[in-house]
Amino acid sequence: MKNKDYKILLVDDEADVLDMLEAILTKEKYTVLRIGNGEDALRIAEENKPHLIILDVMMPGLDGIETCKEMKTISSLHKSIIVFLTARGEDFSQIAGFDAGADDYIVKPINPRLLVRRVKALLRRFTYFEDTFDKKIVGDIVIYKEKYMVVHNDEEIILPRKEFELLWLLVSKVNKVFTRHEIFSTIWGQTLSSERTMDVHVRKVREKLKIENIKTVKGVGYKFEV
Amino acid sequence: MKNKDYKILLVDDEADVLDMLEAILTKEKYTVLRIGNGEDALRIAEENKPHLIILDVMMPGLDGIETCKEMKTISSLHKSIIVFLTARGEDFSQIAGFDAGADDYIVKPINPRLLVRRVKALLRRFTYFEDTFDKKIVGDIVIYKEKYMVVHNDEEIILPRKEFELLWLLVSKVNKVFTRHEIFSTIWGQTLSSERTMDVHVRKVREKLKIENIKTVKGVGYKFEV
DNA sequence: TGTTTACATTAAGACAACATTAAGATTTCA
């Protein structure tokens, strides 16, 4: 697993802290999400299932401790590592932090080299259980959205973006016939000169997955049949 | 599919936990079944095929894990989603739970808002299953617009575009006589040289569906009669 | 009852819609 495959969520109300953290971590090629308050953080976290969440303790509204507690009740986040960001000397919040279920804390002011090393160490945990991804089982294939990957007959197939999006769309409602227009507007967004582009992508998916599930409905569109 | 169409089975030995869950979920209009132990839960589940089953891990007699494993062997329940109810910190049961085939878990104490959100998210899976399609039942045929498909006597019939559109039009107002002109302009858009084209399509639909419902009204047009 | 009009039936050819392939343009990533 490469750095860019790790998602790190930064939560802080101070934009310059976020800027700094983001700068350091994107330089290391991590995928960084940032948000300015606890409420939004909960939503974003649930949607994105970050591997690591860096939470500032002191925030207006929902503070770090509360946000952390809430996060711990969200089962899809049970594998996410939560780290507090705290000003030096805030002993109390460190203890309350561990109570709330945090895994570690980082002291401000931030030392870039230390931060990177710490993040790296924490993320190493994920090496042990790779399987933290959403999967969707349709017919005899398994689709991993975050990995853009499909497993069929124990074979792992990585699909390029467009091909994967196409498959994902069709599979989002199995047996439904998606019109060519629906597909175009969802995946290409109307502007496309050649009508054939879509056919080619359909072909690629059929070919790579070696499945017969994608059916053509002439004059209408395509469907994924089970 | 509306909330009341979803059946949720609650299994816990503590009545007050059941009370709380039931209160939250019935407020959201879900159809709720409750039961106090694993043995009965198996029977009730098999009889009712709930969409979602919330199982307390710690129960006297058959515990949650065992109940879950048993449920997984009942084929009529293989579409049911199973969620564990677990006290915070019961790490082991979480892992054993996933081993047993659970889809998610919920941590006590229960946060009503989170519970509702979670349940909603989990039930969304049923989007993938058959019965979420809009169907129109006319006479003894069932028409699935999204699938471009008609079912008659357990036989699935796929109609080509024009034929399906014709059927769909007639069926859009059962017993109404659509004039030939109406039909032409709706499906062909005025320009068509041969008057016979329509007859041929009507014939194809009658033939493929093996129904007598499409009646000719001489000098006027056609109707779908029930 | 014959004649007309309107639709039914059939089969074959025209056509539109999609499949396929390969090559060129573009993006991505080391």
Added chain:
DNA sequence: TGAAATCTTAATGTTGTCTTAATGTAAACA
């Protein structure tokens, strides 16, 4: 930046759908 992968285009092949036209049948009318 250059190689590799992805995406798009274009040219050509294939197939099922649609249309046409020729002929048959039933109701309506005189």
